[in-house]
Amino acid sequence: MIRFQARFVLALVALALSPSLPAFGAAPLIDDEEAAAEEEEKEPKDRYLVVLGADIHTGNGEVLRDGRLLAKNGKIVAIGYDDFEVPGLDYDREVPADERGYELEILDASNVPNGRVYPGMVAFSSSGLLGGGGDYRDSIDMFNRNMLLGLAAGITTTGQTSSTAKLKRYVPGNFSRDYDFDGVVIGGKTLSTVSWGTAASKRSAREKLAGAAAYLRTYRQWQVDVKKDKELKEPSKSGVDSTMLAVLRGEIFARFSADYQDDLSGIARVAMEFGFRPVITGCREGWVVADELGRAGAMAVLTPRTRRSKDEQLVAEGGSSIENAAILHSHGVQVAIIPGSRGIDLGGIAGRDIMHLPIEVGFAIRGGLPDDAGLASVTTVPARLLGVGHRVGTLEVGKDCDLIVTDGDLLHYQTFVQYTVVDGDLVYDKQDELYFAHIRPRDDSLLAPLVPFDPAEVPIEEEGDDEGEDSEEGDDEDE
Amino acid sequence: MRDTMKKIGSLLVAVAIATTGASASEVVPATPGEPGAEGGLAILTKKALCVPLEGPQVVNNAVVLIRDGKIEAVGPKSKTEIPAGYAVFDAGENWVMPGMVDLHCHVAGTFDLNDMVYLTNPGIRASTAVVPEYGALKRGVAGGVTSVLFIPGSGTNVGGQGVLVKTALPTYEEMEIKNPGSMKLAQAGNPERFMFGVGRSFMNYNTRNTFRRGVAYAKRWEAYERGEGERPEKDIQFEVFRSLMADEIRVSTHTQIYQVVNMTIRMIAKEMGVPVFIDHGTFDGWRAGDIAYEAGVNAILGPRNIDVPTASFINWSGSNPERIQGVAAGYQQMGHKMIGFNTDSPVIPQEELQLQAGIGMRYGFDDTNLEAVRGLTIIPATTARIHKRVGSLEPGKDADVLIITGHPADPRSSVETVFIEGQKVYDPAVQRRRW
Known part of the structure; x- marks a missing residue:
C-alpha cells in the first residue's frame, strides 16, 4: 500500500485538497531545505495518514460510504467526505518525499473488494499477544509472532492483568523514528x-x-461543615476499605466473577443498594436474571459458546443459553465478548481463540444479538471497561488512529483483515505477511491468480491526470 | 410388510408428481386407515438446498412435501401442487436443507467404547454403548445434526465397529440406521499408547495381518454364497469384513499427516481392496488429496481444520513452514471432490459441525457449487453408504429436514426447526432453545 505510488496517489490527494480546514492552519510550513534540516534535528516530522477507498464504519453506528479519514501523528483529525488539507503539500508540483516537511502515507483501500474500515478491536483480555509480562513498556516483544497474528485478527488493543496495552508492532522501514x-x-x-x-x-x-458508604456520608457532611468550621478535621479513613471506596467514588469498577443466577441476583441487589455499576465476568445464567442486571446497570463480559446444562435439581431456569448475550443486551446490560481461549491457538483447531474473536461474536448474533451490539462487544464496551474509551473503540476525531480495513462485514466468518493501523502506522498488510496471504489474495498481490491474456478483452485505458506513456492511445472520448 | 407398502406408496406419489406435472387430482391419495392418511406436511421456503449427489443443487421458492417420514417431492411452488389435507408450514425467509451428517461422533452414548483388548479389535461394537437422547447429542440436534457415525476411539489400530444412528429418536431400535456402520481403523498418532508402546512398523504389520485375515474370511463366505466351497465357520471377530467387502460400510480411518494418509490409500484401498475413507486427514494430509481422490478415498476432515506453521509447534509433519493452510481447502486445491467435515465430538462440540464448514471456507475452501453444504450432508452420507436414506432432499429419502436462517457454514445461521423422519424433534418455538 502506502508505498506511496507517488504520482497517482498524490494527484488524487491533490485533487481532494482545498484550503478550507482551519485545523491545519497552525501546522508548521517548512520552506527551505536548511530549515527543514534544522527542524528534523529538533523534533520528528509530522506524520499524516490518509485512508480512502472504502466504507468507513465508525463504530458509532455511522457508515460513510467511500469516506475518508485523515490522521496526524497517530490521532484522527478528520473523517468525512470533505477534502483534506495536508499543510505544506504543494499541489502545483511534485515535491519529492525527502523535501517534504512531513511524512505522508496514503492507505488506498480501493484494491480491497467490499473494503470496509472499522475501529481496531479491543480484546477485554488476552494472553501472549505482547510477548512480555509485567510492565509492557519494558517487556513488549514488538517482533512477536502472536502480536502479528493478533493484528491480523484485527485486534489493536488488549486488556492485561493490570493495564491496557496496544499491539504496537515494529515494522522495519516504515518508521523514520524510534519505537x-x-x-x-x-x-x-x-x-x-x-x-x-x-x-x-x-x-x-x-x-x-457498607463501611465505605458510611465513610462517604460522613465525608460529605464534613465537606459541608468544614466551610463553617475550618478547624474541623477530615474524617479518618481508618478501617475503610480503600478499594470499595474507589468503587463507590466511581474511580474503579468492581469486577465480579459469577455464573449462577442467585450469585448474579445478589450482585445486582448490592450494586443497586450501594449505587455502583458492577462488571460481571462469566455471567452464564445472566439471561435468567437479565432484568435485575439491567436495572443495576451491570456490564457483562461473556463467552457466547459457554456450555452448561441446567441444574435438574432446580425448578428455576438455568444453565447456559446461546441467547445470553442477546437477552442481556435487550435488558440494557452492556456486553463485551471474549472467546473461550484467550491466546493464539496454533494447535490446528481454528475458530475458538482470540484470533477468531468475530466468530465468537457470530455465535452471540446467532442467539439474537443485534449486529451493532456485536461490534460494540469487541470495541466500545471493552474499551469502556478498560478505561480507554476516550482513546480507542471508535473512529472519531481526537481518538487514536487504530483501525482495520476488512474485505467485508467484520462479523462475517470469511472476512479477513487486509490492513491494520495502530497509532497511524500501518503495522499489518495481509499480502505482505506469510500467514494468510495465499487465501483469496488481493488483485494487487504477487499471489493473485494470473488472468489469461485475451487481447479482445483489454479495456481501453482512460488516463488520469498523471502523464502516462500511452496517454495518446486512450483518447476515444468525445471532444 | 406395512413399511414396504408405505415405501411403495410414497414412491408412487413421487413418480406421479414427477411424471404428470403434479396437479392435485393426479396425486395418489393415501389409503384410508394407514398412519398419516390424514395427509402429510408441506414446507414452503425461499430456498431449498437439496444437494443431491448429481443434478441441480438448489430450488428457489420451493415446496418440500413430507409424508410417512419420507420426502415425497421437492419442487418450485409454481410447479408443485400441495395435495389436499396436507398441513402447510411456511418457513418464511428461512432456508430448508437436509439434516447434517457427522461421521466422527463419540457422544451418541457414554464413552465406554475405547476398549483396548488387542491391538486390533474388529469385533467390538459401538452399538452397545448408544444412549438414546444423550445430553451432548441433544444439543447436536439443535445444531442440525440428524445422523451420526458413533465410533470407538483410536486407542488401538482397530477400535471396533461404528454404528450409524439418527440423533433424536427415543429408542436404539428407532435410532439405528445401520449396524455395523463402519470399522474404525487408527493408523498412527494414538495407538502407540497400547500396552507398553508400539511403533509404526509393528502397527502396520499387525493391521495388515488383521485385514488379510478379514478379507480372506469375507471371500470364503462370498464363495460359499456363490455355491462354491463349504460353509465357513462364523467368526465374530471378522464378520464385519463381509459388510466391508460388499461396500455396505467402509473403514473410517483415523489418519493424518501426508505419510500416514498415503499409507491409508496404499494399504487399505489399493493393497487390501477394502473401501475406506479418510477421517481427520489433517496436518499436511491434504498433500495426498489428489491420490486419495484418484483411489476413490473420500476425505472427511476435522476436528483440526488448519495446518499451521510447524516450526514452533510440532515438527513431525515436516511441512508448511510458514502459512496457515486450510485443511479442506488443501484437499480441494489438490483436486479432491468428495470432501466432508467432522467434529470428533466432543473434541468439537457436536452442535458446531456447521462451523467446521465455516472455518473450511474461511481458510479458502470454495463453496461456489455448495461444496460446503454438501460436505455437511450428501458427501458424508455417500461416504458412509447411507445416501439412499439421508444426505439430500430427494423423493423417497428420510424426511430429515432442517429449517435454517441462512447458509449453514455461517455460525450466525440458526437452526430453527429439525425434523427427523418427518417428526418434529426440535422446535425452539415450543421448547427451550438448546443452541
Whole structure:
C-alpha cells in the first residue's frame, strides 16, 4: 500500500485538497531545505495518514460510504467526505518525499473488494499477544509472532492483568523514528476483583461496601461543615476499605466473577443498594436474571459458546443459553465478548481463540444479538471497561488512529483483515505477511491468480491526470 | 410388510408428481386407515438446498412435501401442487436443507467404547454403548445434526465397529440406521499408547495381518454364497469384513499427516481392496488429496481444520513452514471432490459441525457449487453408504429436514426447526432453545 505510488496517489490527494480546514492552519510550513534540516534535528516530522477507498464504519453506528479519514501523528483529525488539507503539500508540483516537511502515507483501500474500515478491536483480555509480562513498556516483544497474528485478527488493543496495552508492532522501514515504548501502555488498572464465591465472601464484600458508604456520608457532611468550621478535621479513613471506596467514588469498577443466577441476583441487589455499576465476568445464567442486571446497570463480559446444562435439581431456569448475550443486551446490560481461549491457538483447531474473536461474536448474533451490539462487544464496551474509551473503540476525531480495513462485514466468518493501523502506522498488510496471504489474495498481490491474456478483452485505458506513456492511445472520448 | 407398502406408496406419489406435472387430482391419495392418511406436511421456503449427489443443487421458492417420514417431492411452488389435507408450514425467509451428517461422533452414548483388548479389535461394537437422547447429542440436534457415525476411539489400530444412528429418536431400535456402520481403523498418532508402546512398523504389520485375515474370511463366505466351497465357520471377530467387502460400510480411518494418509490409500484401498475413507486427514494430509481422490478415498476432515506453521509447534509433519493452510481447502486445491467435515465430538462440540464448514471456507475452501453444504450432508452420507436414506432432499429419502436462517457454514445461521423422519424433534418455538 502506502508505498506511496507517488504520482497517482498524490494527484488524487491533490485533487481532494482545498484550503478550507482551519485545523491545519497552525501546522508548521517548512520552506527551505536548511530549515527543514534544522527542524528534523529538533523534533520528528509530522506524520499524516490518509485512508480512502472504502466504507468507513465508525463504530458509532455511522457508515460513510467511500469516506475518508485523515490522521496526524497517530490521532484522527478528520473523517468525512470533505477534502483534506495536508499543510505544506504543494499541489502545483511534485515535491519529492525527502523535501517534504512531513511524512505522508496514503492507505488506498480501493484494491480491497467490499473494503470496509472499522475501529481496531479491543480484546477485554488476552494472553501472549505482547510477548512480555509485567510492565509492557519494558517487556513488549514488538517482533512477536502472536502480536502479528493478533493484528491480523484485527485486534489493536488488549486488556492485561493490570493495564491496557496496544499491539504496537515494529515494522522495519516504515518508521523514520524510534519505537514508541511509552505508547504501548495506554491505561492502568480499572477493575478490582471482588470475591463473591462463598457466603463469607459475600458478607465481607457487603460489610466493606457498607463501611465505605458510611465513610462517604460522613465525608460529605464534613465537606459541608468544614466551610463553617475550618478547624474541623477530615474524617479518618481508618478501617475503610480503600478499594470499595474507589468503587463507590466511581474511580474503579468492581469486577465480579459469577455464573449462577442467585450469585448474579445478589450482585445486582448490592450494586443497586450501594449505587455502583458492577462488571460481571462469566455471567452464564445472566439471561435468567437479565432484568435485575439491567436495572443495576451491570456490564457483562461473556463467552457466547459457554456450555452448561441446567441444574435438574432446580425448578428455576438455568444453565447456559446461546441467547445470553442477546437477552442481556435487550435488558440494557452492556456486553463485551471474549472467546473461550484467550491466546493464539496454533494447535490446528481454528475458530475458538482470540484470533477468531468475530466468530465468537457470530455465535452471540446467532442467539439474537443485534449486529451493532456485536461490534460494540469487541470495541466500545471493552474499551469502556478498560478505561480507554476516550482513546480507542471508535473512529472519531481526537481518538487514536487504530483501525482495520476488512474485505467485508467484520462479523462475517470469511472476512479477513487486509490492513491494520495502530497509532497511524500501518503495522499489518495481509499480502505482505506469510500467514494468510495465499487465501483469496488481493488483485494487487504477487499471489493473485494470473488472468489469461485475451487481447479482445483489454479495456481501453482512460488516463488520469498523471502523464502516462500511452496517454495518446486512450483518447476515444468525445471532444 | 406395512413399511414396504408405505415405501411403495410414497414412491408412487413421487413418480406421479414427477411424471404428470403434479396437479392435485393426479396425486395418489393415501389409503384410508394407514398412519398419516390424514395427509402429510408441506414446507414452503425461499430456498431449498437439496444437494443431491448429481443434478441441480438448489430450488428457489420451493415446496418440500413430507409424508410417512419420507420426502415425497421437492419442487418450485409454481410447479408443485400441495395435495389436499396436507398441513402447510411456511418457513418464511428461512432456508430448508437436509439434516447434517457427522461421521466422527463419540457422544451418541457414554464413552465406554475405547476398549483396548488387542491391538486390533474388529469385533467390538459401538452399538452397545448408544444412549438414546444423550445430553451432548441433544444439543447436536439443535445444531442440525440428524445422523451420526458413533465410533470407538483410536486407542488401538482397530477400535471396533461404528454404528450409524439418527440423533433424536427415543429408542436404539428407532435410532439405528445401520449396524455395523463402519470399522474404525487408527493408523498412527494414538495407538502407540497400547500396552507398553508400539511403533509404526509393528502397527502396520499387525493391521495388515488383521485385514488379510478379514478379507480372506469375507471371500470364503462370498464363495460359499456363490455355491462354491463349504460353509465357513462364523467368526465374530471378522464378520464385519463381509459388510466391508460388499461396500455396505467402509473403514473410517483415523489418519493424518501426508505419510500416514498415503499409507491409508496404499494399504487399505489399493493393497487390501477394502473401501475406506479418510477421517481427520489433517496436518499436511491434504498433500495426498489428489491420490486419495484418484483411489476413490473420500476425505472427511476435522476436528483440526488448519495446518499451521510447524516450526514452533510440532515438527513431525515436516511441512508448511510458514502459512496457515486450510485443511479442506488443501484437499480441494489438490483436486479432491468428495470432501466432508467432522467434529470428533466432543473434541468439537457436536452442535458446531456447521462451523467446521465455516472455518473450511474461511481458510479458502470454495463453496461456489455448495461444496460446503454438501460436505455437511450428501458427501458424508455417500461416504458412509447411507445416501439412499439421508444426505439430500430427494423423493423417497428420510424426511430429515432442517429449517435454517441462512447458509449453514455461517455460525450466525440458526437452526430453527429439525425434523427427523418427518417428526418434529426440535422446535425452539415450543421448547427451550438448546443452541
